[in-house]
Amino acid sequence: MPLPPTDPNAVFLNIPYDEEFQRLYLAYIVGLHELGLKPRIASGIPGGERRLDRVIALVQSCRYSIHDLSRVELSPVPPATPRFNMPLELGITITWAKLHPKRHTWFLWESMPMRLQKSMSDLDGTDPYIHSGTVEGVLSELRNAFVRDGAPPIQRMMRSYRLVESNVERILAEAGSRNVYSASVFRELCFVTLDAASSAGDEVQP
Amino acid sequence: MPRSVHITAPIEPLETRIKQLRIPKARQKQLRAMMDESRARMAREEQARSEERIVPEEKLQNASAAD
DSSP: OOOOOOEEEEEEEEOOOSGGGHHHHHHHHHHHHHTTOEEEOGGGSOSOSOHHHHHHHHHHHEEEEEEEOOOOSOOSSSSOOOOOHHHHHHHHHHHHHHHOTTTOEEEEEESSTTHHHHHOGGGTTOOOEEOTTOHHHHHHHHHHHEEOTTOOOHHHHHHHHHHHHTTHHHHHHHHTOSOTTSHHHHHHHHHHHHHHHHHHSSOOOO | OOOOEEOOSOOOOHHHHHHHTOOOHHHHHHHHHHHHHHHHHHHHHHHHHHHHHHHHHHHHHHHHHHO
């Protein structure tokens, strides 16, 4: 069976889909677009496939992936439960990258240094990027992880972030949704991010 | 140190990336207008902030000139 095509600029985002993560989610969208990359999320793909099948197809179609393992707390909603989706999707990705190392590269992200050694000791020897739970942390670490000649300065990325962030409520209201992770809202956030990046100056040139 | 990658794949043109999002043209227009409003508001706020910074500096200069 032929392998599915890989988009060399696509980045699969394996992140917690919850309200507290919204700002960092926006930061990932803005930062990746500013670096000429294309964020992809599982819910961003319309269609009725089983979620796990969508995730596998996404991983296979993306050249890179970011696995943000900063949400390790138990959910406050009873019954208190840890989130296993992100580690599961990381495991799927590691297997795919092991089988096809030239087709996929994955990155780990955390908000706290040293915590990963405790939460997932099998990953010892793989250093995560630490964003400290801040927008600026995500943006600056994206610049460190994805090195591109002519990458925009962090100030420009922050400006784009503020522009996009100021429109989130309106986009949600017009979509009749409270879910920033839904497919239609994700697409519109990508659109306004591209608009912000193009107005801030020429995009990065390879 | 976490690993990093040097990306050499060419960036797709903006129009291509926008097309891939499959947003109807009419909605694109609305979103662009929304962003234009935000940019104008942000520019006004930045202007106001820079004026606020200039005024105390001027006062300081005037005061030292009077001395």
